[in-house]
Amino acid sequence: MRQYDLSPLYRSTVGFDRLFNMMDQMSNVDNGTGYPPYNIERTGENAYRISMAIAGFGEKDLTIEVKENVLSIHGEKTVEDGKERGEVLYRGIAERSFDRRFQLADHVEVRGAVLENGLLHVDLVREIPEALKPRTIQISTKTDAKVIDQKAA
Structure with missing residues (x-):
């Protein structure tokens, strides 16, 4: 398997360390056995x-x-x-x-x-x-909205 040098990507990305570590680990996992x-x-x-x-x-x-x-x-x-x-x-x-x-x-x-x-x-x-599962959001119409206080100008 070919080895790729990912070091140039480290200096231009933020927060992807885990992804690069996974790629490095996957290339070294089996060692051919x-x-x-x-x-x-x-x-x-x-x-x-x-x-x-x-x-x-x-x-x-x-x-x-x-x-x-x-x-x-x-x-x-x-x-x-x-x-x-x-x-x-x-x-x-x-x-x-x-x-x-x-x-x-x-x-x-x-x-x-x-x-x-x-x-x-x-x-x-x-x-x-x-918290990560999709959830349904209720949609209300304008007629359902209540007027709390209305004053004449």
Whole structure:
């Protein structure tokens, strides 16, 4: 992927820092790796689900964090003391550490995460605050207007 230098835009814009930071982050998110694979699906009008294939990882090996509209999912396999494993002749199940980040839109909240059958499901919901929702304004006619005080000149 090409790298773009956005520094000339910083000196001629005000308040767009977050937009430029998002563009920088998006260019550096995956670093070319596709591990672990994931799906993003819409489950409702304002509901989404991220599903990640993380075979071999348990709940204690995963960390999910949301900070400044960035969902971070980190996995690191811990070695259990006292548990001996046999000699591995072929390793087809990846147990390498990973750090996957997703940029969330405004007002998108994480509702929960479930680990089942080697898949991590993270449920997201967009909830727009009442103050930002469209509202209907009543229109009155001139005949509805009341005259409070009328004096002759």
